[in-house]
Amino acid sequence: METDTQERLSARITGRVQGVGFRNFTQMRARQLELTGWVRNEQDGSVRLEAEGPRGALEDLLGAVHEGPRMARVDDVSADWDDATDEFDTFRVRR
Numbered sequence: 001m002e003t004d005t006q007e008r009l010s011a012r013i014t015g016r017v018q019g020v021g022f023r024n025f026t027q028m029r030a031r032q033l034e035l036t037g038w039v040r041n042e043q044d045g046s047v048r049l050e051a052e053g054p055r056g057a058l059e060d061l062l063g064a065v066h067e068g069p070r071m072a073r074v075d076d077v078s079a080d081w082d083d084a085t086d087e088f089d090t091f092r093v094r095r
Contacts, residue, residue: 006084008037009058013047013065015075022047023093025069026061033057036088040095051091052084 018041026039030051035058037051051061068074
């Protein structure tokens with residue numbers, strides 16, 4: 001079994017996730033895990049992320065966003081999995 005297959009994680013995080021450093025927290029964790037993609041605030045108060053990399057690293061990121069930074073309160077995380085598209089070269093905060 002191949003262990004470095006690239007996958008894509010799409011997630012929407014709801015709760016008190018804006019104005020608490022959630023995007024920077026996510027970016028820092030994603031870069032530590034050597035993932036690519038982006039994170040941004042949505043108009044409805046949620047945070048959206050798209051990340052690509054090995055499944056294990058993506059699962060680590062998913063676990064991190066379930067917790068969030070200290071001031072955040074995560075109510076729900078919805079996640080979808082797909083094949084990676086290799087369209088990203090780094091992980092960044094989108095505004």
